[in-house]
Amino acid sequence: EVQLVESGGGLVQPGGSLRLSCAASGFTFSTYSMNWVRQAPGKGLEWVSFINSRTSTIYYADSVKGRFTISRDNAKNSLYLQMNSLRTEDTAVYYCARWGYDSLDYWGQGTLVTVSS
Amino acid sequence: QSVLTQSPSASGTPGQRVTISCSGSSSNIGSNTVNWYQQLPGTAPKLLINNNNERPSGVPDRFSGSKSGTSASLAISGLQSEDEADYYCAAWDDSLNGVVFGGGTKLTVL
Numbered sequence: 006e007v008q009l010v011e012s013g014g015g016l017v018q019p020g021g022s023l024r025l026s027c028a029a030s031g032f033t034f035s036t037y038s039m040n041w042v043r044q045a046p047g048k049g050l051e052w053v054s055f056i057n058s059r060t061s062t063i064y065y066a067d068s069v070k071g072r073f074t075i076s077r078d079n080a081k082n083s084l085y086l087q088m089n090s091l092r093t094e095d096t097a098v099y100y101c102a103r104w105g106y107d108s109l110d111y112w113g114q115g116t117l118v119t120v121s122s
Numbered sequence: 123q124s125v126l127t128q129s130p131s132a133s134g135t136p137g138q139r140v141t142i143s144c145s146g147s148s149s150n151i152g153s154n155t156v157n158w159y160q161q162l163p164g165t166a167p168k169l170l171i172n173n174n175n176e177r178p179s180g181v182p183d184r185f186s187g188s189k190s191g192t193s194a195s196l197a198i199s200g201l202q203s204e205d206e207a208d209y210y211c212a213a214w215d216d217s218l219n220g221v222v223f224g225g226g227t228k229l230t231v232l
Contacts, residue, residue: 040221042167049124050159050167050210052221064219100166107214108157108172109221115166 007031007111009101014116021091021120027084027101027113035079038104041086043097054086055104091120125150126211128224135232139199142227144211146192150222154214156194158187161208170209171196206231
């Protein structure tokens, strides 16, 4: 069974940093591209970042470019999102999602990031 | 403002057929496959339709998808109360190099 479990969310002040993790199991993590998607309270889904299986291709949404860094450790079956210079508008539930069959085919349960003073 | 355009709401009575539409452009729906996601209240999104019209294992055949040009639609037949959820369309965008979503359609079962 495919499982994605996010962690690392919490309350942080504007300008601060946070590192999210996503632990993957139930599939061969090293062969799949992965994504981060977020959802602000009461709002729709917003794609954040993509990383391919070998880390040779990485993309970011314009809203986070230069502030967020996606990475992965295939030996640890883990995906990460380093978030720096956080803004109040970054407040959201952050989901990791597997890229399979040209879709976000499996999602984690999400971790809440709140940016507030 | 979302890159893909969806009506914010839809409704129907049990047993009815409901259609949700999604409009995009040549850089997303026009050149890539469309996926639909269902988000039940308080839960993570779940893949409902991939590759325009394919249902992942476990998705009832009451759900169907179609695509034509730069538009797509999701149809739900035999509407049930448990179908009450938010539905999002999405596609890869070749210009933005990322996934773009519709703003979501809140489906109410009356």
